[in-house]
Each structure stands twice: as structure tokens, then as C-alpha cells.
Amino acid sequence: MLLRAYVRDRSALFFTFFLPFLFMIIFGFLNFGSLGRVDVGIVDEAGNPDSERFVQSLAQIPSLRIERVARDAMARKLQRSELDLAIVIPADFRIRPLAAPAAIQLYENQATTQEVAVGRAIIGDVIDRISFAAAGSAPVITVSRQEVSGVRLRYVDFLVPGILGLNVMQLNIFSIAFALVAQKQRGVLRRIFATPLDPRRFVAAHGLMRLILSMVQVGILLVVAFLLFQVQVVGNIFALFAVALIGAVPFLMQGFALAGWAETENQVPPVANLLTLPQFFLSGVFFSKEAAPALIRPISDLLPLTLLNDALREISTQGATLWDVRSQLLGLVVWAVVSFAVAVRLLRFETP
Numbered sequence: 001m002l003l004r005a006y007v008r009d010r011s012a013l014f015f016t017f018f019l020p021f022l023f024m025i026i027f028g029f030l031n032f033g034s035l036g037r038v039d040v041g042i043v044d045e046a047g048n049p050d051s052e053r054f055v056q057s058l059a060q061i062p063s064l065r066i067e068r069v070a071r072d073a074m075a076r077k078l079q080r081s082e083l084d085l086a087i088v089i090p091a092d093f094r095i096r097p098l099a100a101p102a103a104i105q106l107y108e109n110q111a112t113t114q115e116v117a118v119g120r121a122i123i124g125d126v127i128d129r130i131s132f133a134a135a136g137s138a139p140v141i142t143v144s145r146q147e148v149s150g151v152r153l154r155y156v157d158f159l160v161p162g163i164l165g166l167n168v169m170q171l172n173i174f175s176i177a178f179a180l181v182a183q184k185q186r187g188v189l190r191r192i193f194a195t196p197l198d199p200r201r202f203v204a205a206h207g208l209m210r211l212i213l214s215m216v217q218v219g220i221l222l223v224v225a226f227l228l229f230q231v232q233v234v235g236n237i238f239a240l241f242a243v244a245l246i247g248a249v250p251f252l253m254q255g256f257a258l259a260g261w262a263e264t265e266n267q268v269p270p271v272a273n274l275l276t277l278p279q280f281f282l283s284g285v286f287f288s289k290e291a292a293p294a295l296i297r298p299i300s301d302l303l304p305l306t307l308l309n310d311a312l313r314e315i316s317t318q319g320a321t322l323w324d325v326r327s328q329l330l331g332l333v334v335w336a337v338v339s340f341a342v343a344v345r346l347l348r349f350e351t352p
Contacts, residue, residue: 038119041069041077041086046093054089054141057126064122078107080318081150084115087123095130101142111150153317156229161312162285164221168214168244169251169279169305173272176210176255181262207252214248215241235315239322243315247308247332253339260347279305307331
């Protein structure tokens, strides 16, 4: 009965199924993954004025995004395509015009050939300018290159997990809140609970239906991503569905809490948007969450949509297992428990 009524609601079907496709198609074809800045990791084992001068020369280039990393983190970031290039400055690095040239190691990500080519040219130009200033013409720094196999990650590969998380959130907050508030406002719930129906079974049926719809939605979106954009899930597809199911629960509880608090349908959109819009922009849906201001990043990292998107993206693009994303899953469980407690406190079936 609930599913039949939901299918007849054209606006609910639009926001549940058509809107996600629209987002995916628009952002998938816009190709935000085209060349922007080149991500360069710096491992400075020398830590002396000469190495610092070299690093600062690179940092002044607008096309380079410089990040200081440890050697073990450098290898991991290159393999995950979080870096395009990495430079290791050895402990004996010195710039001496009349001595042997200082040697640095350049690690190149094979998956980002365009960025590597641009970054290599820029680094070569910086070395030429330092050499000219120090010795007139003779090179004072030499480069040894080494290629590293990284994950070939297109923008659409990054986008799809974010779209999945976003629409799991939207479905479970908006649909349950609007449906129950409309029934409450019209007195439908009061008449239903005048029958022998157990209220807990009624609430459970609503929740179960949304969870099933969430899985159907994830499946359809993945099929569209496979067919239109040839997106491949590197990890286990069943792990992806399991994470989406776990991630749906805290949003479902928030939808129940909102439905219990709101007395009219007009009260739902402002509060629902207050819950969802910040996560829309801060949780890494369309762009990396690293784009958020550093001041609020510790908060955005704890948002339930951030936790869900991170887990989905790790499985989809990096081949992570459920154990690998256990910290994100634990965070989602905590959000589910807290949201459940709030929903129990607020949920009521009649308007005052």
C-alpha cells in the first residue's frame, strides 16, 4: 500500500529518480577533471636553506599545488592519484656552483600524464633559473625520474559515489518527512492508529520501504553510470551497497525526527534544507572536500554525508573493503544512534 501510494506521487518520483540522473549527466559531461593545477608532493630530507629555497621557488608557481609529505605517505598518495608528481630532496642536498650538481628524485604518476608533463616542464624551468642565478649556466641540480603506477581517476569516477551519497540523503530525509507530515496534518495517521495496527509496524514499514528504494536508486544510478560513462567500481559491488544501506539509516532517522517535529508541510523544506544544503557543498559531492575552508574542514569531516561519500568513494575508486572504511562506518552508526534518539523524542502522530 505504501509503495503504491509512493509510486503515484509524481513529484516524489521526480526527486527520487529523475533528478539524480540529471545531476550525473550534467556534471559528467562538464568534464571538471580537465587540467587545473599540478599536485606536487615534497619530501624534504635535507631541511637546510638550500632545499628550502628550492621548495619556495616551486611554491611561487601558481600552476603547482605544493604539499609537504613524508616518504611513506608520498608513495600512497601517488598510487591513489592524489599526487601527480613527488620530489624527494635527499639529506646531502646542497647548491654549490663549483661542486658536483645536487641530485633530486622525481616520481611521476603514470595515470596523470598531462599533469606530469606540465609539472616536469615547470620544475625544469625553476631548476634552470636557480642554476643561472648560482652558476651562470652550468646546472646545479640534476633530476632522476621514476614512474609510479597510479589509479586512473576521471572526474566522473569521483562524481558517481558523491551522487549516490547525496541521493541516499535526499530520499531518506525529504520523502519520509513530507509523507508523514502530510498524513499527520490531514488526520490520516490519527485514523490509522484508531485501528488495531501497531504504530511500530507502521513506522517500520515506512522505514523499510525507504531503505529498499535507496538500494533500488543506487542500483539504477550505477547502471546509468556504467552505460553512459563506463564507470567501473574497483571494489566489491556488494560492499558498496552495504555502505549505502548503512549510510541511509542516519538520514532516515533524521527524516523521522523532522516528521515528528513539523506540524505542517510548509515547515519541512526550510529545516530539511538546513540539514542537507551544508552537506551538499561541504561533503565532497561534486568537488573534493579539501576545497572547503581549512577552518571548517574538521567539522565537515564529521558530517554524515562526508562519512558516507568517503566510504563509497574509497570502495568505488580505490578498491577498499568494508574493514578499510570501518572508521567511516562507525561514524555513521554513531550518527544513526543519535538521530534515532532525537526521532524517538520528537516523533508524534497528531498535530497539537
